[in-house]
Amino acid sequence: MKPAPFHYEKPASLDAVFSLLDKHGDNARILAGGQSLLATLNMRLSAPDLLIDITGLDTLRGIAVDGGFLRIGALTTHAEVKGSADVAMHAPLLAQVMPFIAHPAIRNRGTFGGSLAHADPAAELPACMLALDAEMEIAGASGKRSVRAADFFRGLYETDLKPGEVLISVAIPVLSAGYRSGFSEFSRRSGDFAMAGLAAHAKFENGVLSDVRLAYCGVDIRAVRAAAAERVLDGKPLNANLLDEAKARLADDLDPPDDLQASGKMKIHLSQVLLGRVLSAMSSASEA
Amino acid sequence: MDREISLTVNGESVTARVAPRKSLVDFLRETLGLTGSHVGCEHGVCGACTVRVGGEIVRGCLTLAVQADGAVVETVEGVSDSGEIAALQAAFLERNALQCGFCTPGILLTATALLKENPAPSREEIREYLSGNYCRCTGYQAIVDAVETAAETIRGGGR
Incomplete structure (x- = not known):
């Protein structure tokens, strides 16, 4: 099927995202890779008035090692995580799990943060975040906060994200000696x-x-x-x-x-x- | 509500106004008349809508046309005309790897991506890589044969 009509905005800053979320509330959905969201819209399981495409926010993209943590930006694609030497060295679990996630064409667009914020109970990445004791880094109009994975995944497609907040990155403790x-x-x-x-x-x-x-x-x-x-x-x-x-x-x-x-x-x-x-x-x- | 987008499709610049809800594959088929990419399940499962955006294969049904603003898009028509997939096309013909042909454009693009990553895939690797592209006719055996054949041709210097 085709999705119900919606409006589309592609803001150039996080602040612009926050003000759109503030203005439209529950009628707006954040669009990242869209590999779950667009499928649900096509099936008319949901019909938001507005999609806020955040893929223009390049600061939410990329993988870095920083002070004992591997930080993965929310917009990093599964394919980028799969191909990353830093991920293979510091969080090999994520390299191991990637082949199980969908197919190459979906891994090229689907995002790491999108999968976590969607919180499908059968998705692989939330379980990996629990196993790695990752911290979910969240931003909203009033500032930033971080939440341990154990407190982030709260229920069926339900996370600790509050209205108006965006998952911006994930910090994973780098692999310590002896761990597998x-x-x-x-x-x-x-x-x-x-x-x-x-x-x-x-x-x-x-x-x-x-x-x-x-x-x-x-x-x-x-x-x-x-x-x-x-x-x-x-x-x-x-x-x-x-x-x-x-x-x-x-x-x-x-x-x-x-x-x-x-x-x-x-x-x-x-x-x-x-x-x-x-x-x-x-x-x-x-x-x- | 429509938005103007500008993109490159098979090497040509295109500017058009599109409704935000229009998928990339519907835009290619209905607005540009490029009907080689097919619309099957419309929820990302079957792979018939596979196209390339920025050189990477994606689901055309799970990408909005508005998201392709500024992108370089390639379809089976483009890679066919350029000769990029000639070895695969010849092998699909030789090994009888299509019957109704509905899935074939998506499978050709996915197999092209595989052979770029891995020029000598095993049959198991071919099956795994193509597992997101459904064929309801062939039972896949002949498709795997054809991808193997094309890989040999390309490694031998042909294309």
């Missing part, structure tokens, strides 16, 4: 959103895991950590028995609703399989 990460997911077709996906990040030292962070997508109304399974794994040598114990605890951590793709019970099973696969890939990776 891994990602895998199940989807019906290559490039689809995940039926269940796991982003994992942990310290590996002589076969012992610590600071374990397991974040799942596709199994709840938002990306979620698996705290009980993390506690099982923390501080102990990784072996088959420990892995089985952690898999069993996932049933306490996760309570996936049934959806069109799979029952909740099947999603628990898939989450358990992912835990085994991702941890085994991480433990067999060469010493960092």
Whole structure:
């Protein structure tokens, strides 16, 4: 289908974005890469009066390493993240996850910040932000603030962004010595959103895991950590028995609703399989 | 409400007034008469609308014409006339890699992007790269054959 008619503005500054948001409120939507928004407009799932195209704001684009953080501008495309040497070195989880996100033509336009602000429960990047303990940097007419990923993703397509605010960048702590990460997911077709996906990040030292962070997508109304399974794994040598114990605890951590793709019970099973696969890939990776 | 845009399409400068809601692929087809790019699912799944913006493949249904203001846009007509995809076209013919042909323009542009990134892809890599372009006729086998054949031709110095 074709979208309902809307007005279009492409402001040249963040201040101009804020004043448009202030004036139009809920009737305006921010357009970045548009790879989710334009699909929902085409399907007439939403019909805003105004699209505010922020892609003219070049200050929101790019990747930099700065004071122990990897900073990714909100308008950086998935393709740019995928091809970045800084990302591969300082946040390898993001390099690992990129091939799972849609297809080349969509990665060329879809933006890192757009995906996070959209907060699709089955999207891969929110789970990665939880696993990496990223900080979401937000700007509004009254100034800037930052929010930990754990406090940013609040519900189904719901974030901590207040009316009038814009996600401008993400700051990810650079990879520390001994840490490794891994990602895998199940989807019906290559490039689809995940039926269940796991982003994992942990310290590996002589076969012992610590600071374990397991974040799942596709199994709840938002990306979620698996705290009980993390506690099982923390501080102990990784072996088959420990892995089985952690898999069993996932049933306490996760309570996936049934959806069109799979029952909740099947999603628990898939989450358990992912835990085994991702941890085994991480433990067999060469010493960092 | 219409906005004026100026862009380059297949090497020619174009200026037009468009409604903001018009997708890039509808603009190319309806306003410019370039009907080689096809409109399939209109929500980014099927890949039939694939065109190049700034040298990179994008979904023409998930890009607004107004967003292409100032951009360099190329369609299957442009890369066909320039000879850029001649080896792929010959291989698609030779390997019978199209039946109804609806998906073919999108697949040609996507395969061109693949071969630019990776001149010697495995069959698995070809399948993965083309996984966002749906074909409902061929079962893909012949398409993968054709991309492999074209890759060999191009590596051998042909195009």
